[in-house]
Amino acid sequence: MSVRVRFAPSNTGFLHMGNARTALFNYLYARHNDGTFILRIEDTDLERSEERYTDAILEAMEWMGMEADEGPFFQTKRMDYYKEKVDDLLEKGLAYKCFATKEELEERRQEALESGGDLSSYSRIWRDCDPSEHPEDQPYVVRFKSPLEGELTIDDLVQGEVTVSATELDDFIILRSDGSPTYNFTVVCDDVAMEITHVIRGDDHLNNAFRQLPVYEALGAEPPTFGHVPLVAGLSKRKGSTSVPEYRAQGYLREAVNNYLARLGWSHGDQELFSMDELIEFFDFDHVGKSASQFDVKKFQWVNSEWMKRLEPAELAERWKPFLEEAGLEVNDKVADVAAEMRERAKTLVEMTEKSSYFFTDDIERDEGAVDKWLKGKYADAFDDLVDELEGLDEWTSDNIDTVYRSMCDKHDMGLKHFAQPTRVCLTGNTSSPGVFTTVYLVGRERAIARLKDGLAVMKERAE
Missing domain, CATH: 1.10.8.70 (Glutamate-tRNA synthetase, class I, anticodon-binding domain 1)
Structure with a gap:
């Protein structure tokens, strides 16, 4: 069996980091098994769906290196297909029209609550009615006939074997009164049509899976293998960035994003850093945990810093x-x-x-404390010599700059720090930089000499 997986985001926002991990797990599983990775946009929320979010999702996935083999497919372009399937289920007696008003349903629900009755069955008013009893010209929804007895079991790739009683299922709506299909119906129709073999998604969808199982059967299809992955804790808008574009704008590398997201809930021995090729080679569900992972910004930053070095x-x-x-x-x-x-x-x-x-602009601001400590008048004569020697260099290289500084230390019987720290203050505005010879070289001859002369002027003023 060839593996076929799908990532199915809604285009109501940017690609959230939690959804990005779901996409990544699907992508890695497909590539690991030489399978097919399908992109489906669930855009049936007409009020909140926007094309700009679709574009942003596609751009984020491309940036992360997750190219879909098929798609993107859009649910809004498949409405006729969904309605055809609804009609098939109605004709086979596997679904029914429900004409109950909201008021009727709420009344029955309250009665069930008060009597301790079965809340899953309060809406089944029209389940066993003959079509000849249907009123004319009255709004209705279409409900799916869920099984009334027995048990449903899922052998989940992550959660293991999970069983629920059929009595926990309700006859959920598959077609609203306005003619629009619902999520739990459309996803099954699409999965069947696209021959999806594995559904990998967040464990917040585990309950939906039990509703969907009988729909697969009603459509004459074998249910896919499910893998419900624990959600990522610690991601919220209140705590800052939550989307891939936001972290990209903050200067995180795609290698680090993929690496960190993959490690949220999955492991391969003690290894922490993985290239995409390594993730594809090693990824499987044997090492995906059942517990929620905690999003740790400091760990994410560490991973990114390591990839910057790589x-x-x-x-x-x-x-x-x-x-x-x-x-x-x-x-x-x-x-x-x-x-x-x-x-x-x-x-x-x-x-x-x-x-x-400070390497790329002359607009630098010097720390007053650093100026007071290192641009002292007593260093002026030695620093004047230094600037003259640097200005006279035939070739501007780190080695030649090194030679000048060390000769100045010998000539004036001064430690290197008495030249290096004033140099850093002149060039960078403070006392923190890479090696001083490298810094002088990288700032460039013209800029370095100009800034050193400016600092020398401060020293001379203080020497008077």
């Missing part, structure tokens, strides 16, 4: 350039070299942009 500097630089441009910084030919140095000091591309701005 990428080749040139590749990292290409990913980084849009963030530099967005910040209004000048992208120069040393961006890859700067990336190689600064990735050790940042967890995201946004943080790396903030910490690296």
